[in-house]
Amino acid sequence: MSYFLSYSDMLTEDPTFMSTMGKPCPYCPKLFPTNWKLNAHILTHTGEKPFRCDTCGKSFQRKEGLKKHAITAHLLDKKTKETIRLSFI
Numbered sequence: 001m002s003y004f005l006s007y008s009d010m011l012t013e014d015p016t017f018m019s020t021m022g023k024p025c026p027y028c029p030k031l032f033p034t035n036w037k038l039n040a041h042i043l044t045h046t047g048e049k050p051f052r053c054d055t056c057g058k059s060f061q062r063k064e065g066l067k068k069h070a071i072t073a074h075l076l077d078k079k080t081k082e083t084i085r086l087s088f089i
C-alpha cells in the first residue's frame with residue numbers, strides 16, 4: 001500500500017481506513033495513519049499553530065502561512081478552493 005496519496009485521498013475519513021491503521025491522538029479519539037500526521041494534528045490541540053487548513057489539517061503559526069499553503073497546495077482543485085475561501089471568513 002502506497003502512502004503517496006493525493007491530499008483528497010488523505011482527507012478521506014473512511015472509518016475502515018482510520019480504524020485499521022491508526023495512531024491515536026492523546027487529546028481526542030482521532031486516529032492517524034502516520035506519526036507525522038499525528039504530530040501535525042496534536043499541534044492543533046496545543047495551540048502552537050492555531051491556523052489550520054480545513055482541507056488537509058495542516059497547521060500554521062501565521063495566517064499568511066496558511067494562506068500561502070492553501071494556494072500552493074490546493075489551488076488546483078476548484079472544490080477545495082471554495083473550502084479554503086470559506087475557512088478564511
Ligand SMILES: [Zn+2]
Nearest residue numbers: 025027028030
Ligand atoms: Zn486530536
Ligand SMILES: [Zn+2]
Nearest residue numbers: 053055056058
Ligand atoms: Zn492544506
